[in-house]
Structures are given as C-alpha cells and as structure tokens.
Amino acid sequence: MSFEAGVSMLPPVASHPPSPVGSMLMPEHFLLQQKSECHYTNGMQRVRYLKRLIWGQQEICYYDSDLGFSVARTELGRPIAEYWNRLEWLSYLWASVEKFCSYNHRRFKNITVDRRVKPRVKISTLKAESSHRPSLLVCSATGFYPSEIATKWFKNGQEETAGVVSRELLHNGDWTFQIQVMLETKPRLGDVYTCQVEHISLQTPITMQWVAQSDTAKRKMFIGIGGFVLGLSFTVLGLLIYQKNKKDGPIILVHLNYTKILKTVSLNFKDILDF
Template sequence: MGAGRILGAGSRWAGALLVTLTVLRTHLAHCMEPPEHFLYQTKHECYFTNGTERVRYLYRHIYDRQPLAHFDSDLGVYVVDTELGRPSAEYWNSRPEILAQQRGEADRFCRHNYGVAQTGKMVGRTVLPKVKVSPTKSGSQPHSHLLVCSVTGFYPSGIEIKWLKNGQEQTAGVVSTELLQNGDWTFQILVMLEMSPRRGDVYTCQVEHISLQGPLAVHWEAQSDSARSKMLTGVGGFVLGLIFLAPGLLIYLKNKKGRPVPQPAGLLS
C-alpha cells in the first residue's frame, strides 16, 4: 500500500476552501480573537491496493496542524476530526454537489495520477543501492572505533540494513541517521556500529532492498596494530628502494648513451 500526491491533475478546490474559511471565521468569532498568523492546509492522499484494484481517497482539512475534518471515499461523506471542524463537515455533507465532486476523485484524481506516475516510471521504479564500509575513530572513548556503512542512491525508500560480526547480527552500539532524500527520487542513509576490533574479526554491512535479488553484503576485516605497522614498514621500504634505485639507473643510462658504438671486426682495415 502506498500514498502520495502528484501535482498537475485533479480538480479545483477554491469553492470549498472559501466556504471553510468563512465558517471558521464565524466560529472563532464566538470563542476568541483569531491569531495574527495562522496556517490552513488541505492534504490529498491516495492509497492503492494491488495497483488500482482498490483505491481509497482522503481529503484532509487542517488548521494550524489541528485536523478539522476529512472526506473518506470509502464512506462517501465528510468525517469530523475535531469539534472545530464540525460546522464545516456538516455543511459539506448537506451539499449533494460537493459530495458528488469528492466521490469522483478516487477515479479522477488518484487513478489518473497513478497512470501518470506509471508513464513517468515513478511507479514500479527501483534503483540499486551503493554500499561502502569505512572505519573512523570515535572521540568519546579512546579505544573504541566506529564503522560507517554508507548506503546511497537507492529507490524506493524502504530498506533494511544490518551489522554482522563474524556472521552474528549486532544490535548494541548501532546508530542510524535519518533517511535523507537526494532530490532526484533517490535516498541515502548512514548506519554506524561502535566496535572494539580484534585481529581477524570480520564485520559485515548487510543490505536488503527491493531492487536486489538477495542481500548485499560488504565486509571489513580488522587488523592488529602490529600487522598494520608491518604493512606500513614494507611499503616504506619499497618506496625507499625506489628512491635509491632511480639515481643509479639514470647514471647507468647516461654512461651507456655516451659510449661509442662498437664496430664489427670484419669492417676494420
């Protein structure tokens, strides 16, 4: 089941909105002075089951984040959310032309936009996630470390990310950022694991997403400080060897270039 709204289709709501503001102003006049600034919102929601086999349409009215009333296509009438919205809901339910307009929105608005979304490849579209694991030091504890699993560029937003240590799922010390939108219909998220690595430990970031045929696993293996030092020593020795080899090779090539080319013995007189 999904919900969403696509701009560019549907009907005009100016008449209903004007009536709502008029009723609200009348109602508030008997209670208190209206605030200097307020926010009035309307929200369209489409819920689809098995494509467009079953469609439910909701049209919500909200005043300063307080729900007033909403139309439910399953019921065919407006439903009161709070007492402040009761006069509006009763008025709309008494107008057959308003109810007829709203009852047709499941087809006119929801099903229409579902077709538009399919044409634009927004419905049924999937994008594979990119997964990268990298270590970073944590400043909170001197001997603790953080492994960061960066999962980027995936669509849709539903995703499951697990940390494993030597094949065992880790739940303690796992922290996740909020799901972030990239602005191009893709998402990204970071999931971090606090760890105390020992040499030979294998940490795995496992990602499950609808775009994948199976779980995607990216591994990171811990190395001891001595092993890391040996590796750095080897790399340093290799670099120093190149430094000393280069001048000798240049001198050799220079001397070879300056020598006369020997002639075959048969050409000497």
C-alpha cells in the first residue's frame, strides 16, 4: 500500500527549517512540485517515506527514509539535496516516518484500507445473431470496493475457462468499481450456468445461476405467467361482486397493483424469455 500527498497535505510535521529552493530555481521554469509519499508493507510493519522535488517535469532531488539522507538527480537539485542533508533538515525528515506517515495511516485507515463494499451481481444474456454462432452470458458485478475481485463461470458444476472474456475494470466515480465477465457458449436444454464472484467484503462467494430452456418451455412459462395473472384478476373481480351482492355486510374493496405484479414477474423472467 502507498499513500501520496502534495505539499498541502496535513498534518504539519513541525516547523521545518527555511529552504533555499526558491532562490535556486530559474524564473523561466513554470512548475514546482513537492510530493510526499508513504509506502506501507504488511500493514505498519514497514513504513517508507519519500520526499520528492520536481521542477518542470523532472525530479531533481529526493529524500528516502530507507537511505536516511537526500540524493540529487540533477545538477539543479544538488545544492538542495546538500541543504536537506544538514542535520537540522535531516532531523525533520527522520521524524516524518512517524509524524506524517504513521499519523495519516491511523487517521485515514478506516475510510481507505479497511473500507469494504459488497458487489451486486446479476446475469444477463446476449442472443447470437445466427444459430451457428455462440451466445453470450454476461456476469456483471457492480458497486464493490476495493477493486480486487475474482469472477468465474461454471457449466453444470465444471469451471469454464475457454470462451471467458473479462472487460476492463471501471471506476464508478464514487469509490466503487464495476466489471463484466462474459462467457461465449452454445447452451443446450437443461444446462446450468453459474457465475461465482469472490471479494474481500464477502464471507462466502456470491453465486448466480442461469438455466438453458427450449423455446417451447419459454413459451409455456410465459403462457403460465399470463394465465396466473389473468386468473388472479378474475378471482379478485369475483370477490368484489360477491361482497357487493351481500345484503348484510359492508362492501369490502380489494385492490391489487397489477402493474407492480407484472413488473416484478417481468424482471424475474426477463433473461430467460429474451435468450
């Protein structure tokens, strides 16, 4: 793990000695950058602090806590490195491992290193233009953090490696990521395809299944869904008429949101019916 900050990064380590940087740089150059970097290994077992000075687009000198002193990259950086190697500056730089790196690790660890967001997983289908060409099953994992994720395809319990294509990992812009892993295949009736997603935020992998069905089975399922909704409509209508015709009881109005029912059913069976 590494952590990088510009010159404005907090906290101030201490009041450091005055630097000769400004007086040594030529006015025709237009950009001065100072970067402070913290590199962590195995948590906090090993911490490395780097202070880099960049003039224009070239690094001219740097301090490395592993070395314990500053090194010039160019002639322009040589007097600055010599100045940084004075005891008063070295004392300041030596303290940066604890006061800058360790401090920021403790301060931001919960929202960076320890941040965990579980992925949302779904399977969608892309039907081939020709019956002679394989179709695509697309496993989408979205909204997860950190970015490391493992996605596998299985067919009838056996892992598939041929025909698996992973798209580029994408940033969502909100500290989460998304990725699509596609399987090119020719499904046969009854084949069961499983997408398995492993991520550090999960105690157990997420698995989603897709079952290949014949066109006849799909039509029968669609007819069955339509028949169920139609039968439910007539049942409710009959109940309303029955309640209305009762002389001794109040009229009870029963209302069902058919739009919501149809939408839910459509979402559940969309991939099967469209494939």
